[in-house]
Structures are given as structure tokens and as C-alpha cells.
Amino acid sequence: MSVEIQVRVNGQPRQSTVEPRTLLVHYLRDVLGLTGTHVGCETSLCGACTVLLDGRAVKSCTMLAVQADGANITTIEGVSGLNGSNGGLHPVQEGFWEKHGLQCGFCTPGMICASVELLSKNPNPSEAEIRHALHGNLCRCTGYQKIVESVRYAAGKMKARKR
Amino acid sequence: MIPAAFEYHAPKNLEEAFRLLDRHGDEAKLLAGGHSLLPMMKLRLAAPRFVIDLGRLKGLDYIREEQGHMVIGAMVKHAEIEHSSLLRAKCPLLPEAAAAIGDVQVRNRGTIGGSLAHADPAADYPAAILGLDAVMELQSNSGSRTVSAEDFFVDMLTTQLRPGEILTQIRVPVIGKGSGTAYCKLPQLASGYAVVGVAARVTLANGKLAQVTIGVTGVGPKAYRAENVENALRGKKASDKSVAEAARHAAHGIDALADLHASADYRREMAGVFTRRALALAIARAAGKKA
Numbered sequence: 001m002s003v004e005i006q007v008r009v010n011g012q013p014r015q016s017t018v019e020p021r022t023l024l025v026h027y028l029r030d031v032l033g034l035t036g037t038h039v040g041c042e043t044s045l046c047g048a049c050t051v052l053l054d055g056r057a058v059k060s061c062t063m064l065a066v067q068a069d070g071a072n073i074t075t076i077e078g079v080s081g082l083n084g085s086n087g088g089l090h091p092v093q094e095g096f097w098e099k100h101g102l103q104c105g106f107c108t109p110g111m112i113c114a115s116v117e118l119l120s121k122n123p124n125p126s127e128a129e130i131r132h133a134l135h136g137n138l139c140r141c142t143g144y145q146k147i148v149e150s151v152r153y154a155a156g157k158m159k160a161r162k163r
Numbered sequence: 164m165i166p167a168a169f170e171y172h173a174p175k176n177l178e179e180a181f182r183l184l185d186r187h188g189d190e191a192k193l194l195a196g197g198h199s200l201l202p203m204m205k206l207r208l209a210a211p212r213f214v215i216d217l218g219r220l221k222g223l224d225y226i227r228e229e230q231g232h233m234v235i236g237a238m239v240k241h242a243e244i245e246h247s248s249l250l251r252a253k254c255p256l257l258p259e260a261a262a263a264i265g266d267v268q269v270r271n272r273g274t275i276g277g278s279l280a281h282a283d284p285a286a287d288y289p290a291a292i293l294g295l296d297a298v299m300e301l302q303s304n305s306g307s308r309t310v311s312a313e314d315f316f317v318d319m320l321t322t323q324l325r326p327g328e329i330l331t332q333i334r335v336p337v338i339g340k341g342s343g344t345a346y347c348k349l350p351q352l353a354s355g356y357a358v359v360g361v362a363a364r365v366t367l368a369n370g371k372l373a374q375v376t377i378g379v380t381g382v383g384p385k386a387y388r389a390e391n392v393e394n395a396l397r398g399k400k401a402s403d404k405s406v407a408e409a410a411r412h413a414a415h416g417i418d419a420l421a422d423l424h425a426s427a428d429y430r431r432e433m434a435g436v437f438t439r440r441a442l443a444l445a446i447a448r449a450a451g452k453k454a
Contacts, residue, residue: 001170020171020214023205042164044202045354047268056242056271062201063272066171067194067218114267135355136266 005069009034010078018065024058025049027065028075036076036109040138047137050110051075057117059136076109079116091157092116092150101150103141111137115151124155166204169211173219177329180215181304184327187213193329194218195238195277198269223276223331226250233257235333237276245270253337256344256362260291263348265355279315280330282322282385284420285356289316289386291346292333293378294362300332307331312378319384342366342374343449347441349381349433351424357381358425359433361389361413363441365401367449372396377441382434383417391415392438401446410439 002017009032016031028034028051037060040048044062051060052074074082079090092115095101102108111134118125118133125133130151131144139147174180184191192211194200195218203209217223223238226247233254235244244250244261251258264270264278264287278288279299292299292312299310301324310323317323324330338344348360359381366374375396377389395409414434419427 003171019168021166021168021204023165026165042205044198044265044269047266050268053271057268058272059268062198062269064171064194064197064201064216066173067197067216117267133267136268 003066003069005066007068007071007073009073010075011081016065020064020066022065023061024051024063024065024068024073025060027068028060028073034075034077038106038109040106040110045136045138046107047110047114047134048107050113050137052113052117055117055120057114057136074113074116076112079112082116090116091154091161092119094157095150095152095154096147099146099150099153101143101147103143107137107139107141111139111147115154118151119155119158123158125151127152164205166201167207167210169214171214171216173216175219175221177220177222177302177331178304180217180220180329181302181327183213183215184329185304187215188326191215193277193280195280196240196272196274197277198265198273199277199281199283217329228253228337229334231337232334233337235275235335237280237330237332238274239276241265241270241273241275241278242267244275254295254335254344255338256291256295256346256364257335259344260287260346260360260362263287263346263350263357263360269355275333276330279333280322280324282316282320283356284319284384284386285351285358285360285381286386287346287348287357287360287380290357290360290362290378290380292335293386293388294344294346294364294376295335295378296364296376298334299330300334301325301328302331303328309334313388316385316387321385338364339366341368341449343445343447345441345444345448347437347444349437359430359437361434361437361441363438363445365442365445365449367401367446370400372399372401372446375442377413377438379413379417379434379438382414382419382430384420387417389413389434389438392442396442401450403443406442406446407439410442411435413438
């Protein structure tokens with residue numbers, strides 16, 4: 001028995017018929033072709049599948065697509081379209097570029113989405129607050145130091161933009 | 164990892180949810196935030212034929228004050244409890260425990276009712292709920308009843324909830340003058356679950372402990388009240404020495420769990436250590452010291 005859902009993904013309205021057991025991450029990757037959202041541990045731990053659901057960071061491997069019915073979803077493909085990015089890189093993406101916040105890049109989409117939520121709630125986070133906010137995102141290249149620097153860079157950039 | 168196929172229902176109100184529960188009996192599972200049920204379904208440890216999603220249901224996501232109590236709807240998310248200014252002022256133990264759960268993403272989806280009904284022996288809320296002497300409201304087609312936190316947890320992953328019942332509300336007392344609370348936790352570093360978690364609530368009167376309640380999670384198959392410690396301290400002076408002595412018995416009579424992360428002996432030892440820390444912090448807060 002399939003269920004019809006309507007979601008807005010990266011600003012685009014989408015209507016699909018899904019099996020109820022379809023996980024949001026599989027819907028995004030396999031149905032919509034948005035493969036920037038990664039499947040990592042599949043056990044709600046690593047955060048590689050993090051997307052923004054109505055502005056909140058969620059693990060899309062631990063959510064059914066039907067639960068997202070009616071929601072506004074932003075994946076890594078849509079981050080650059082968020083407010084103030086003017087179609088170019090989002091300040092968080094720019095931060096990861098400038099401060100070398102990635103090595104292999106597998107965790108990066110999740111790291112960026114979680115960082116975007118953090119900065120939307122707390123525009124000037126301390127190092128401890130950044131680490132706390134990224135607690136649910138694992139990097140196996142051990143690049144946390146650079147990731148924290150990337151988020152701080154983004155915070156500074158967003159502050160400067162607002163002026 | 165994809166769950167086994169199931170039929171999906173999203174009731175709009177509680178009555179509809181009760182009807183579905185009654186119709187499908189133990190072949191149905193309630194889905195709240197999905198952060199306990201979905202991982203189990205993905206591992207095929209659970210394969211319900213019917214999933215009843217409470218996420219579309221209106222009216223179970225409130226936090227409000229009622230006659231000296233805070234009442235919290237079962238569908239309130241951990242992040243909402245963590246950041247609630249009302250709860251931080253009126254019942255700071257709950258936000259403190261909520262902030263210790265999992266990570267940001269988990270707290271953005273998981274609900275207090277879902278966590279409590281799941282009754283994971285290493286979850287954080289059960290300790291807080293016991294430490295606050297909370298009351299749970301269970302509703303069904305035939306009415307509602309209330310159960311104390313102490314009675315609610317029966318065994319590992321087992322609660323007082325009967326077939327057809329839904330946990331709808333949690334009621335906790337507003338923190339009084341001269342009272343202090345604290346939640347101290349030894350997390351399992353990879354998952355964030357509690358190896359040991361202790362919630363303490365104390366009330367001071369003339370330097371003595373007029374009231375002490377302690378909830379412990381992670382140690383045994385279910386969360387429990389550390390009554391030995393409570394009884395040893397009630398009416399006594401709130402000194403470091405008396406607290407340290409009493410806290411040592413925090414796992415007395417408990418059949419402690421042993422797993423990859425901690426042996427039974429280590430859990431028992433840590434139950435004492437974290438009970439001491441939680442009590443010391445709660446006492447400092449009750450005395451008005453910022454901590």
C-alpha cells in the first residue's frame with residue numbers, strides 16, 4: 001500500500017507516491033536523485049545523512065518519507081539557495097572551502113547542514129557551542145579542528161554580511 | 164537497512180488512534196518521533212504490521228503550568244524541552260536531562276512520550292522522571308488513568324502501558340524554594356546513551372535534607388529510585404561526608420547490567436560516583452550557589 005506525499009525540496013514542490021517504509025534518505029537519493037545526502041552508518045549515529053527539515057537538522061536515515069509529508073526540506077544541493085547566498089556558495093560552504101574543513105568529503109553534506117542550523121539559531125557560537133552542535137556528525141578523517149574553524153569563518157562572514 | 168513492509172496510518176486525533184490500536188492489537192506499533200522504533204525496525208528487531216503515526220495528531224505538544232505542576236504533552240520533542248524557558252525556570256531538571264540525550268538531530272525529532280514508553284534501560288528521561296516523582300497519564304478508549312513514575316517502569320523495554328493505551332501526558336512538580344536538582348551522566352561515547360545517569364532532587368531546610376529523591380538509569384534492566392540513599396540522607400545534614408557515604412549504596416540490591424561498554428561491577432561503582440556528584444550539585448544549587 002503506497003502513500004502519496006507532498007514536500008518542498010530545495011524550494012521545489014514535489015509530489016510522489018512512496019511505500020510507507022521508504023526512509024527519507026532513500027526518497028531523496030533514489031527517487032529525487034539528490035545523492036549529495038550520504039548514507040553512512042544507517043544507525044542514527046554518524047550524521048552523514050543530515051538534512052534540514054523546516055530549518056531543523058534531522059537524520060534522514062531515521063525518518064520515514066511519509067513523516068516528512070508537508071515539510072520543507074533542504075539538502076546540501078539546496079544550501080547555496082538559502083537566504084543571503086545569492087546563488088553562490090553559502091557562507092558555511094565557503095568556510096569549509098577556505099579553512100579546509102574536509103578531506104574525503106563524505107561527512108561534509110551533513111556537517112554543513114548541521115552547521116547551517118546552528119548559525120540560524122546562534123549567529124556567534126563559541127568553539128564549545130560549535131562542538132556541541134556537531135556532536136551528532138562524525139568525521140573519520142579526524143578533521144574536527146578544521147571543521148570548527150570553518151564554522152567560525154562562516155559565522156564571521158554572515159555577521160559581516162548583515163552589516 | 165530498510166524496515167519490513169507495514170501498513171501506515173496517521174490518525175488526526177486521539178479517538179482515531181485508539182480505534183486503530185483496538186482494531187490492530189499487538190500487530191500495531193505507535194510511532195512518535197521514531198528515534199527508538201525506527202532503528203529497531205531497520206534492524207528488523209521489530210516488524211509491526213501496522214504503524215500508527217502520532218505525528219499528525221494535534222494537541223499533544225504543549226508545555227504549561229497547572230496548579231503547581233508542569234504538564235507536558237507526550238509529543239513534545241527533546242529540543243523543545245531543552246530550550247523551554249518556562250521549564251528552565253520551573254523544572255530545570257528536565258531541560259538538563261533533555262540536553263544530555265543523543266545529539267542535536269536526535270533531540271530535534273525524539274519525543275518525551277516516545278522515549279518513556281520505549282523504556283530503554285539506558286535512556287536519560289527515566290532517571291529525571293523518577294527523580295521528580297512524576298505522574299504519567301495513560302489514556303485509552305475506555306478512559307484515562309494515572310501511574311507514578313516508580314510504577315510505570317516494569318522491566319527492560321516494558322512499562323505499565325496496556326494494549327490500547329497511549330501515554331499522553333507527563334506531570335512534574337514545579338521546583339520549590341530551597342530545592343535544587345541535577346542530572347549527572349556517564350555517557351557511552353559512541354551512542355551517547357547513559358552507562359550511568361543519575362537525577363537528584365533535594366530540598367534543604369536549616370542545612371538539613373528535608374527531601375531527597377534520586378532516579379538512576381543505565382545501571383539495571385530498568386530505571387529505579389535509589390531508596391537506600393534517599394532514606395539514609397533524609398533528615399540528615401547536607402555534608403560532603405554524609406552524601407559520599409550514602410551515595411555508595413546507589414546500586415544496592417540492583418542486578419546490574421554488563422555489556423561491551425561496562426561490567427556490572429563498574430556500573431555499580433559508577434552509580435555511586437554519579438549519585439554523589441548529582442547530589443552535591445543539587446545541594447549546591449538548592450543553597451543558591453551557582454553551579
